[in-house]
Amino acid sequence: MRILSRHFRYARDVMLNLKTKKLMIEQNSSTSEMNSPYFVRNKEFCNKFENFVLEKNGKVKGIYNAWSFSVIGKIKNPNIWTLNYKKSTFTSGNLFLSTKTQNLLTSAEWKTKNIFESNFKVRRKMTVDFFNLQTSKSLSKLDFSDKYVIDIKIQKGDFLDKLFMILKPLFLTNEIYEIENSKDDFRIELRTEKHHFEIFERVAELKKTKHNSA
Numbered sequence: 001m002r003i004l005s006r007h008f009r010y011a012r013d014v015m016l017n018l019k020t021k022k023l024m025i026e027q028n029s030s031t032s033e034m035n036s037p038y039f040v041r042n043k044e045f046c047n048k049f050e051n052f053v054l055e056k057n058g059k060v061k062g063i064y065n066a067w068s069f070s071v072i073g074k075i076k077n078p079n080i081w082t083l084n085y086k087k088s089t090f091t092s093g094n095l096f097l098s099t100k101t102q103n104l105l106t107s108a109e110w111k112t113k114n115i116f117e118s119n120f121k122v123r124r125k126m127t128v129d130f131f132n133l134q135t136s137k138s139l140s141k142l143d144f145s146d147k148y149v150i151d152i153k154i155q156k157g158d159f160l161d162k163l164f165m166i167l168k169p170l171f172l173t174n175e176i177y178e179i180e181n182s183k184d185d186f187r188i189e190l191r192t193e194k195h196h197f198e199i200f201e202r203v204a205e206l207k208k209t210k211h212n213s214a
Contacts, residue, residue: 025050029065039066042087045195046071049085052197077204084109087193104193107177110200111187115207116160120152122179145171159206166202 025046033039042064053060053073062071066089073083088105125141129149132139142148142164148171150156167188170176175192188203190196 025060025062025064025071027065028063033066036066042066042069045069048195049073052195077208079112079207081204082111106191106193108190108192109187110203111185112207113186114181114184115186116181118152118154119183120150120181122148122150124177125149142171144168147174148176162206163203166199166206170196170199
């Protein structure tokens with residue numbers, strides 16, 4: 001827990017530093033951790049993230065070790081997108097413990113300014129939704145997945161349908177955790193161990209198209 005506490009204290013400062021200059025992702029590990037295959041895996045993940053952001057003239061900052069990572073990048077396209085990937089590992093302290101016996105939390109968040117005129121939320125379906133779907137006029141299941149529901153007060157438009165088609169592979173693998181369009185922000189939250197850069201780029205391009213037509 002001490003390692004994780006140190007990790008998240010550092011991650012708290014990442015957003016503050018991103019506002020001022022282009023920064024890199026750093027490792028924060030002991031010598032023994034560097035011999036772990038999990039350190040190598042996290043290093044490779046963070047290096048790919050860093051390269052992706054910097055190739056787009058973005059800003060990146062983060063930290064990683066054998067147990068976890070927290071990386072944040074900002075890309076302008078033309079609106080600013082914030083990409084945030086986190087991984088936390090709760091283990092007995094064995095650096096060579098099988099991932100099957102580890103408790104992992106891996107998440108990603110893609111966030112930018114509000115995209116739609118109306119607020120909405122897409123989330124994983126819960127048991128209570130069996131009743132909510134019968135009583136709520138704004139709540140419905142997605143057409144291609146009964147594992148998710150959408151709460152929206154107006155009829156879905158073509159743009160939202162295009163977004164869902166881009167994200168459909170992540171819905172089908174259950175990697176989508178939540179999508180929300182609020183008054184200020186639009187965000188996609190994932191539970192995944194992958195970057196999914198190709199899908200992000202398609203979402204960003206769709207947002208860019210809407211921006212140019214506004």
